[in-house]
Each structure stands twice: as structure tokens, then as C-alpha cells.
Amino acid sequence: MRTLPLRAGAGLLLAACLLPLASACGDPGGLAAAGAAPTARGPVQLWPWRKGAEVPPAPPGGVPPVYVQGLPPVHDQNVHEVDAVALVQAELRAHRGAVTGADGMPKETADAIRACGTEASEKCPVLTPYYRDLTAxxxxEVIVGIELPDSMMSVRVYTADPDGRLNRVMATTETVIRVELAGQNVILHVPSGHPGYELITTWSWDEKQRSMMATREQIVRVAAGPRTP
Incomplete structure (x- = not known):
């Protein structure tokens, strides 16, 4: 067998190591190309000649707050001073008999709220409040939940103005799966009407309107839980 000179053998070994991905002489390392990326496509308006609907401009002064009547002002805008049950009871007195709209409530629920804290009370529909700076x-602010029949729930948010007056900046009634707080957002999960999906609505503070507004809605698939035998 013919033996290669040492210099020639070393040169062949070095050349083999330089072949990309052709030998195990070393880890090639670095970044590898993944091929050509697809071209990004921006939104294209369909039927651009069609005259679309117009959005009315927002009122210059925003939406006036709904002040809660019959409560003493708080000190230094501290809503922790307010009892959540007394807050809802004050609204009931101001909107007695309302069954629809933001203040709408079934009579049996209203009666149960009026009885909260008395011997006649079996279960108070006003849930434990939560607190979060939602207006930056x-x-x-104080977030209040009121249990209604058939898994429905009234979710309300109240803030205090510089004079200490309490005003409501959010009120919605939904068939609620759950309620979450994320940052400065109140997030409601409700049935979407499509089996296997739920509607998630995010409520955020709007400085112009001086109220919480539904700023985002999305329908998401509910992950299937473990099956029971």
C-alpha cells in the first residue's frame, strides 16, 4: 500500500473539513437559511367605490359620568371608603323599578340587595369588590359584580372625582362565564352562541369619553377538557 506524504494527507483532511455539512470534522454552527420568505401583503380594500357608513363624531365633552346619588363624598378619591353594598343600594333608590338598561334588575334581585345585611337576607347578590387603577x-376604581338569575351578572365600575363624588363609568349585564382583570382592562368571557366557542370582550378606559368602553372583542375556541369515563 502506498503511503501519502504527511503534508499531502493533512491538506486532504483540511479540505474535507471545509466541505459544508459533508463531514463530521466540526460543528458548522451559525445560522442556516430557511428558504425564501413569503411576500408580505397589506390590507386591500374591497369594493372601494362603495359609499360606506359614517361614524358620528364623539361629543366634544365626552359622555357625562353617572353620579351616584345619596352617598357622602370620599376623601382623596379613595373608593376603598365606600361599602359596595351601600353603593348598589344607593343606585337602586335612584333608579327604583328599572328592569331594563344599565340599571335594569329583576325584582327578586333588587329585593335581595335591599335586604343585604339584615336578618331577612339569605344570600347577598353583591359580590366582594375588587380594586384597580383603571384610569391611570x-x-x-372599584369593580362590583352583582349576581343575577340564570348565570347572568351585572359588572359595574365606579370612580371618584376630585370632589369625592362617586360616579359609574361602566355597567354591563351579560351571561358571564368569568371576569378577569388584566392591567387596566376588565375582561368578560361570555358564551358566543356557537358551540365550543366563547366571546371575550375587553373593556378599557377612554379618556375622551370619560368612561370604560368595549375596545376589543374576539371569539375563541374553548379548549376541550379531559373526558370522563
Whole structure:
């Protein structure tokens, strides 16, 4: 057998190591190309000649807050001073008999709220409140939940103005799966009407309107839980 000179053998070994991905002489490392990326496509308006609907401009002064009547002002905008049950009871007095709209409530629920804290009370529909700075003013707002029949729920948010007056900046009644707080957002999960899906609505503070508004809605598939035998 003919033996290669040492210099020639070393040169062949070095050449083999330089072949990309052709030998195990070393880890090639670095980034590898994944092929050509698809061309990004921006939104294209369909039927551009069609005259679309117009959005009415927002009122210059925003939406006036709904002040809660019959409660003493709080100090330094501290909503922690307010009892959540007394807050809802004050609204019931101001909107007695309302069954529709933001203040709408079934009579049996209204009667149960009026009885909260008395011997006649079996279960108070006003849930434990939560507190969070939702308006980015450095002061907490109070989030109140009221249980209604058939898994329905009234979710309300109240804030205090510089004079200490309580005003409601959010009120919605939904068939609620669950309610979440994320940052400065109140998030409601409700049935979407499509089996296997739920509707998620995000409520956020709008400085112009001076109220919480539904700023985002999305329908998501509900992950299937473990099957029981």
C-alpha cells in the first residue's frame, strides 16, 4: 500500500473539513437559511367605490359620568371608603323599578340587595369588590359584580372625582362565564352562541369619553377538557 506524504494527507483532511455539512470534522454552527420568505401583503380594500357608513363624531365633552346619588363624598378619591353594598343600594333608590338598561334588575334581585345585611337576607347578590387603577390617575376604581338569575351578572365600575363624588363609568349585564382583570382592562368571557366557542370582550378606559368602553372583542375556541369515563 502506498503511503501519502504527511503534508499531502493533512491538506486532504483540511479540505474535507471545509466541505459544508459533508463531514463530521466540526460543528458548522451559525445560522442556516430557511428558504425564501413569503411576500408580505397589506390590507386591500374591497369594493372601494362603495359609499360606506359614517361614524358620528364623539361629543366634544365626552359622555357625562353617572353620579351616584345619596352617598357622602370620599376623601382623596379613595373608593376603598365606600361599602359596595351601600353603593348598589344607593343606585337602586335612584333608579327604583328599572328592569331594563344599565340599571335594569329583576325584582327578586333588587329585593335581595335591599335586604343585604339584615336578618331577612339569605344570600347577598353583591359580590366582594375588587380594586384597580383603571384610569391611570394613580387612584383605584372599584369593580362590583352583582349576581343575577340564570348565570347572568351585572359588572359595574365606579370612580371618584376630585370632589369625592362617586360616579359609574361602566355597567354591563351579560351571561358571564368569568371576569378577569388584566392591567387596566376588565375582561368578560361570555358564551358566543356557537358551540365550543366563547366571546371575550375587553373593556378599557377612554379618556375622551370619560368612561370604560368595549375596545376589543374576539371569539375563541374553548379548549376541550379531559373526558370522563
Amino acid at each position: 390617575n394613580g387612584k383605584d
